[in-house]
Amino acid sequence: MTSLTQKLRNLQVPSTTHRDAFTEWTAQKINWNVPEIEHEGFKNIEQGIADTFSRIVALGLELELPVGSFIRAAIEKIRDIPPTAIEGMIGNIEDEEKHFLSFQRIAAKYNVKTEDKKQAALFRREAIQNKLNPIVKTRDLETIVFLPLQGVLRFYGGQSLERLVADISHDEVRHTNYGWLLSTKFKYHRYTDFENFCTRITRWAVQPLQTSKKWEDICIEIRDTGESKILSQMLNYSVHKAPFEINNRTY
Ligand SMILES: [Fe+2]
Ligand SMILES: [Fe+2]
Secondary structure, X not given: OOOOOHHHOOXXXXXXXXXXXXXXXXXXXXXXXXXXXXXXXXXXXOOOHHHHHHHHHHHHHHHHHHHHHHHHHHHHHOOOOOHHHHHHHHHHHHHHHHHHHHHHHHHHHOOOOHHHHHHHHHHHHHHHHOOOOHHHHHHHHHHHHHHHHXXXXXXXXXXXXXXXXXXXXXXXXXXXXXHHHHHHHHOOOOOHHHHHHHHHHHXXXXXXXXXXXXXXXXXXXXXXHOOOHHHHHHOOOOOOOOOOOHHHHHO
């Protein structure tokens, strides 16, 4: 595997002392190391949970690195990204590699079906082939796919998995805020077709669950408002939401 961060060596991180919303989010970055995890069983037992875990882990293995490559493409191709944002975005690419490693560790403990790997690879290809702006693709995948599905892992997973995914989610909240801040700056709108594609991925992942409808509702809530009241009540954490300014989403 070619490291995404290695390819960033030649990118200059502009030096700046300017502080803005991007630096505020970058300051919230927590450095954490990817731990070994155990399969401690499922905290909340429900029919279909093993199948849903298989699909979510398959998606993590297929989509974490492409999202990092979309961020890299944005840095390389889009002019006028503020230096403060570039600095943070490079850190976000490093995070995606860490998330990929995390899903490799999870895959070593939880069964991932071959058919799910194949379907997740099809989603990856569709995401890569879509010509939409890479910031929008990153923003929507993180908001509509990753955040709700990490909620599933945290709600049903054992303790060590829950801790690991909490760290990943903390990163993703920061990442989604970058996406929405850049969208505001460059006036990137919502794109129904790509949102529908992302919603379709999440629906596929939760479809084996008896409570799939509830998880679909959570996905729609996060997609349309940046947070989920249903999920907040289920998880005792405050980091699992994409607290972009709702006012930004009136376009
Ligand atoms: Fe990620
Ligand atoms: Fe991310």
